[in-house]
Amino acid sequence: MMIDKDLSHSALKAYQRQLRDHFPDSLSLRVHRALSWLSKAEQAREAKDTDTEFVYYWISFNAAYAYEFGELSA
16 A cells, blocks of 8 residues: 655644644644654664664654553553
8 A cells, every 4th residue: 555645754744733733732742752753763764874763763653652651541
C-alpha cells in the first residue's frame, strides 16, 4: 500500500499548527515531542547516520503514544 501524503516533519508540523487549538493539552504535548524527534531523525538521515536515525524514529513513535504517569486509570 502506497501512502500518497507528505509525512515529512515540515508537512506534519504545518498540519499540527492548523489543528492544535482543538487538541487537549496532553495530546498537544505528545504531538510536539513526537514531531521534535521526527525532525532529529530527518537530520540524521541527511547525515547518513542510520543507527541514530532509527533511534530517533523509535523515540518519536514512543513519544506519540506515551501516556504521562497518572493519566491512565486502572
